[in-house]
Amino acid sequence: MTDTQATLVGTSAVGLWGALALFTTWTQPIQPFQLVAMTFTMAFALAATKWVLRGEGLMTHLRHGPKVWVFGVAGLFGYHFFYFMALRNAPAVDASLIAYLWPLLIVLFSALLPGERLRWFHIAGTLMGLGGCVLLVTDGGQVSFQADYMLGYGAALACALTWSSYSVLSRRFGDVPTDTVGWFCGATAILGLVCHLLFEQTVWPLDAVQWAAVAALGLGPVGIAFFTWDIGMKRGNIRVLGAFSYAAPLLSALFLVAFGPAEAGWTIAAACAAIVGGALLAASEIFKRSPQDSPS
Numbered sequence: 001m002t003d004t005q006a007t008l009v010g011t012s013a014v015g016l017w018g019a020l021a022l023f024t025t026w027t028q029p030i031q032p033f034q035l036v037a038m039t040f041t042m043a044f045a046l047a048a049t050k051w052v053l054r055g056e057g058l059m060t061h062l063r064h065g066p067k068v069w070v071f072g073v074a075g076l077f078g079y080h081f082f083y084f085m086a087l088r089n090a091p092a093v094d095a096s097l098i099a100y101l102w103p104l105l106i107v108l109f110s111a112l113l114p115g116e117r118l119r120w121f122h123i124a125g126t127l128m129g130l131g132g133c134v135l136l137v138t139d140g141g142q143v144s145f146q147a148d149y150m151l152g153y154g155a156a157l158a159c160a161l162t163w164s165s166y167s168v169l170s171r172r173f174g175d176v177p178t179d180t181v182g183w184f185c186g187a188t189a190i191l192g193l194v195c196h197l198l199f200e201q202t203v204w205p206l207d208a209v210q211w212a213a214v215a216a217l218g219l220g221p222v223g224i225a226f227f228t229w230d231i232g233m234k235r236g237n238i239r240v241l242g243a244f245s246y247a248a249p250l251l252s253a254l255f256l257v258a259f260g261p262a263e264a265g266w267t268i269a270a271a272c273a274a275i276v277g278g279a280l281l282a283a284s285e286i287f288k289r290s291p292q293d294s295p296s
Helices: 003-017 020-026 032-053 066-089 092-099 102-112 120-138 147-173 178-199 208-235 238-244 247-258 266-282
Strands: none
Touching (some): 003 208, 020 208, 032 066, 032 178, 066 092, 066 147, 066 178, 092 120, 092 147, 102 120, 102 147, 102 238, 120 266, 147 208, 208 238, 238 266, 247 266
């Protein structure tokens, strides 16, 4: 697989995450950590089904050192834990803006990896995407951070640092098979269940639509997406994937408009121009490569 092919595989995760907000609205009023437990259980079941069909034992991808487990579980569960804590302790707009620093941090952190080179168009493209994200989240309005919400702001920043660190450090764990992400999902499901029992009241899906939305989340944005993201981070162009990640909130807005919960406006059009333009700028080096780019 070439690095360009791996990058394209990684971008599929961003596309799936674009549907996260829509599917999540269809699962209300299921509690956040309960939803984590349910959807990551499905993600683990998806991986386990693959192993069984391939004739592999369930323990095959379980044999890794503590460092691998801390890395994987802290990345998947830590991101969701800090994100929900941020939403509990700060306004959603403020928390979302801080949390969506992770694509920019991925681009910046990638410069610390061996053999990686950060160019001006990577930073410029990512900043354009961040500007588009600000337009989307604020709907063209203003954000006023307040001292009363510092705990929530800190959790949102921890969320951004957790996911960006997990994504970039995936390159350091390149010898760990992507199938291992299935076990990371299983551990995340267990921790999600523990937090649900500690902090929430159980609310089961009310009808077939909600069950279908939970299944869609577990198979797509929570399931397949984490596996394809792992491939992209380990074998693809990290800087391009970081810049392209700002397409996720844009796709979320477009899906919400298409299916009714939101309305189209000038902010979505402007955000679309900024995010798409930024992604194309950051990915410009790919378009200049010869067809025989290096295999990863």
